[in-house]
Amino acid sequence: MSQDVKARLLQLQAEFARRAEATQRDLQQPAPQDWDEQAQHRQNDEVLEGLRAEARYELVRVNDALARLEAGRYGQCTRCGAEIAAGRLAAVPQADLCSPCAELTGR
Numbered sequence: 816m817s818q819d820v821k822a823r824l825l826q827l828q829a830e831f832a833r834r835a836e837a838t839q840r841d842l843q844q845p846a847p848q849d850w851d852e853q854a855q856h857r858q859n860d861e862v863l864e865g866l867r868a869e870a871r872y873e874l875v876r877v878n879d880a881l882a883r884l885e886a887g888r889y890g891q892c893t894r895c896g897a898e899i900a901a902g903r904l905a906a907v908p909q910a911d912l913c914s915p916c917a918e919l920t921g922r
């Protein structure tokens with residue numbers, strides 16, 4: 816069980832790291848000369864910045880989950896200590912809050 820979780824988390828870690836890098840690379844593309852294209856470019860950058868922030872945030876959560884797994888605390892809510900429901904962990908392996916706490920904190 817925990818080996819499967821670890822494999823899944825490592826997979827997610829690679830995926831979010833790849834996404835963070837890809838968006839970072841796209842953001843470093845020089846702006847085009849054309850005015851119309853520049854406006855489009857700025858809009859794209861805003862979207863990319865959102866995606867990059869999300870990828871970095873999820874990467875941190877995955878790393879935290881891996882640390883909890885090593886420490887033998889994986890699957891425990893970091894707020895109230897309750898067991899996180901198996902279905903929730905299956906859907907979001909990096910979840911650090913049980914459903915009630917997630918609702919309370921708006922996550």
Ligand SMILES: [Zn+2]
Nearest residue numbers: 892895913916
């Ligand atoms: Zn909780």
